Amino acid sequence: VIRTDALIVGAGPVGLFQAFELGLLEINAHIVDSLPYPGGQCAELYADKPIYDIPALPRCTGRELVDRLLQQVAPFKPGLHLGQEVQQLRREADGRFAVATSAGTQFLARTVFIAGGVGSFQPRTLKLEGLDAFAGGQLRYGLDDATHFAGQHVVVVGGDEGAIDSALRLARAGAQVLLLHRRDLPDAASAAFRFIAGQATGFAQHGGRLTHLHIATADGHTLHHALDALIVCLGLSPRLGPITQWGLALERKQVVVDTTRFQTNEPGIFAVGDIVHYPGKRKLIVSGFHEATLAAFAAAALLRPDEPVLLQYTTTSPRLHELLGVNIKPIA
Amino acid sequence: VIRTDALIVGAGPVGLFQAFELGLLEINAHIVDSLPYPGGQCAELYADKPIYDIPALPRCTGRELVDRLLQQVAPFKPGLHLGQEVQQLRREADGRFAVATSAGTQFLARTVFIAGGVGSFQPRTLKLEGLDAFAGGQLRYGLDDATHFAGQHVVVVGGDEGAIDSALRLARAGAQVLLLHRRDLPDAASAAFRFIAGQATGFAQHGGRLTHLHIATADGHTLHHALDALIVCLGLSPRLGPITQWGLALERKQVVVDTTRFQTNEPGIFAVGDIVHYPGKRKLIVSGFHEATLAAFAAAALLRPDEPVLLQYTTTSPRLHELLGVNIKPIA
Numbered sequence: 001v002i003r004t005d006a007l008i009v010g011a012g013p014v015g016l017f018q019a020f021e022l023g024l025l026e027i028n029a030h031i032v033d034s035l036p037y038p039g040g041q042c043a044e045l046y047a048d049k050p051i052y053d054i055p056a057l058p059r060c061t062g063r064e065l066v067d068r069l070l071q072q073v074a075p076f077k078p079g080l081h082l083g084q085e086v087q088q089l090r091r092e093a094d095g096r097f098a099v100a101t102s103a104g105t106q107f108l109a110r111t112v113f114i115a116g117g118v119g120s121f122q123p124r125t126l127k128l129e130g131l132d133a134f135a136g137g138q139l140r141y142g143l144d145d146a147t148h149f150a151g152q153h154v155v156v157v158g159g160d161e162g163a164i165d166s167a168l169r170l171a172r173a174g175a176q177v178l179l180l181h182r183r184d185l186p187d188a189a190s191a192a193f194r195f196i197a198g199q200a201t202g203f204a205q206h207g208g209r210l211t212h213l214h215i216a217t218a219d220g221h222t223l224h225h226a227l228d229a230l231i232v233c234l235g236l237s238p239r240l241g242p243i244t245q246w247g248l249a250l251e252r253k254q255v256v257v258d259t260t261r262f263q264t265n266e267p268g269i270f271a272v273g274d275i276v277h278y279p280g281k282r283k284l285i286v287s288g289f290h291e292a293t294l295a296a297f298a299a300a301a302l303l304r305p306d307e308p309v310l311l312q313y314t315t316t317s318p319r320l321h322e323l324l325g326v327n328i329k330p331i332a
Numbered sequence: 333v334i335r336t337d338a339l340i341v342g343a344g345p346v347g348l349f350q351a352f353e354l355g356l357l358e359i360n361a362h363i364v365d366s367l368p369y370p371g372g373q374c375a376e377l378y379a380d381k382p383i384y385d386i387p388a389l390p391r392c393t394g395r396e397l398v399d400r401l402l403q404q405v406a407p408f409k410p411g412l413h414l415g416q417e418v419q420q421l422r423r424e425a426d427g428r429f430a431v432a433t434s435a436g437t438q439f440l441a442r443t444v445f446i447a448g449g450v451g452s453f454q455p456r457t458l459k460l461e462g463l464d465a466f467a468g469g470q471l472r473y474g475l476d477d478a479t480h481f482a483g484q485h486v487v488v489v490g491g492d493e494g495a496i497d498s499a500l501r502l503a504r505a506g507a508q509v510l511l512l513h514r515r516d517l518p519d520a521a522s523a524a525f526r527f528i529a530g531q532a533t534g535f536a537q538h539g540g541r542l543t544h545l546h547i548a549t550a551d552g553h554t555l556h557h558a559l560d561a562l563i564v565c566l567g568l569s570p571r572l573g574p575i576t577q578w579g580l581a582l583e584r585k586q587v588v589v590d591t592t593r594f595q596t597n598e599p600g601i602f603a604v605g606d607i608v609h610y611p612g613k614r615k616l617i618v619s620g621f622h623e624a625t626l627a628a629f630a631a632a633a634l635l636r637p638d639e640p641v642l643l644q645y646t647t648t649s650p651r652l653h654e655l656l657g658v659n660i661k662p663i664a
Contacts, residue, residue: 065388
């Protein structure tokens with residue numbers, strides 16, 4: 001069990017800056033995220049796309065923004081627990097929160113910060129009744145090791161770069177590949193694999209094994225395509241997930257917070273960023289940074305009720321310089 | 333008279349970002365500042381000192397921060413009116429605000445944004461009764477043209493870089509210079525001018541002219557120092573100034589705003605940054621950026637009451653790309 005002052009749910013830009021602001025107030029933090037890398041939507045949806053409205057960064061990509069925030073928070077060494085979703089949260093008798101993730105990591109946290117953005121990212125599924133029974137076996141969401149499929153008949157469903165790349169990797173590994181996407185893909189023309197514009201409408205099974213995929217082609221035919229494996233590459237879609245079960249007040253699927261502390265209706269559980277609702281809320285990163293800042297001050301007041309939480313400036317405070325590891329003058 | 337959608341009082345980081353956020357919402361803005369350069373406290377108090385808590389800027393000086401914000405707002409070409417203080421503000425019959433500055437610039441603005449920081453910076457005065465009568469003549473605050481004082485006996489009062497630099501420039505221009513500071517200044521040792529640690533305690537005048545400065549030296553003597561001119565270089569000190577006369581609700585010398593619109597008690601007058609008060613307020617630049625963002629959205633709703641104010645993202649909106657002048661794809 002990891003004991004921590006603060007547990008941050010979400011390693012997007014606001015979650016990372018939350019850890020930085022807590023660090024300035026000498027509150028240590030661990031961060032959990034369902035994605036296997038930090039950055040949240042910035043990493044998942046616009047890693048290479050420019051953002052123009054981060055204050056004093058006239059232009060930066062999602063990846064650059066995340067790299068800068070990781071560099072900024074580095075002096076405080078937050079624990080990063082990636083590729084796992086926070087699932088259970090329970091308040092202990094002493095007021096601390098017992099938190100468990102899908103990977104079995106356990107925390108005892110004095111405060112919790114939900115910086116969950118649009119929710120945790122989950123692979124989009126192919127909606128065919130009964131198909132899920134094959135998940136993890138013949139049905140996979142995304143491709144790990146292409147060599148595993150050498151000599152097999154594989155159908156890849158999807159039309160984005162990830163889907164095309166998966167089809168190519170499978171073909172190079174010696175699989176017989178069909179790429180299936182609902183509409184024509186000019187970029188997918190390849191001698192390495194077959195492409196069909198159409199939709200999966202059903203499947204056949206025999207002896208507990210998936211044998212055929214039924215396809216309605218865009219030009220009006222029906223195919224029964226024999227296959228050994230089905231790789232679904234339809235991207236990720238966010239869902240709010242287990243935090244809806246934690247007894248927090250919600251409004252239009254957003255977590256309700258006050259604008260003084262950015263605290264939820266549960267004392268000690270704060271929420272910041274795109275996931276929150278308050279009058280005037282706009283889903284902008286610039287607002288998340290402010291929310292994380294005030295939430296950090298509120299948490300400091302909660303964790304250290306006997307001392308006033310003073311505002312110190314990073315430009316002038318020797319204590320903050322020490323914490324940040326900067327500007328230490330050598331002894332003359 | 334300059335007609336504008338928005339008049340921003342203060343060209344510090346928050347005032348500059350206010351103009352940027354208004355620009356994204358297609359609201360044009362003019363900015364007024366009492367300092368002769370943009371940047372506010374960042375330029376005046378810590379131009380060369382590092383700031384560590386601007387999100388995604390692990391380290392930047394005040395000057396760098398201001399340069400980055402100027403670059404970011406550049407596509408919107410806000411009018412910059414520097415070295416002048418906003419003095420009068422009056423609401424016209426049609427609801428617009430008639431604003432006049434100390435330099436005589438006049439505006440008719442549909443909305444006003446007070447981003448006044450700690451107030452407008454004014455030179456710190458030497459507190460000797462009756463001395464102010466010589467201001468602009470033998471008494472100057474700061475040194476413009478040193479050559480004007482060639483051959484004269486000049487006393488420079490102050491101990492910062494600006495004071496020492498003024499003393500040097502005067503000496504090089506052929507003046508007889510005494511630098512007076514309340515305590516010893518090891519950095520001020522110079523063959524070019526005389527230095528005394530001490531305080532001005534009074535003065536003598538004859539025929540309407542300042543003739544002597546009375547000095548109590550740090551080692552206990554009293555001097556009557558003959559002089560032709562007195563240059564006071566005691567730095568700048570902020571004061572809230574004329575905005576206290578505009579009928580705005582204040583609390584502890586701060587302008588009271590709500591956290592939904594960051595509007596004052598006067599509809600159409602918004603306030604953002606260090607000058608405002610609301611529950612939980614912390615005087616941090618990161619909060620000013622958020623406040624300016626929500627104030628811009630509120631102003632858009634006020635200026636265009638018939639259309640909903642949609643949130644568009646700079647990463648994806650073709651309209652915002654057009655406004656920002658970026659990423660325009662050539663016609664194939």
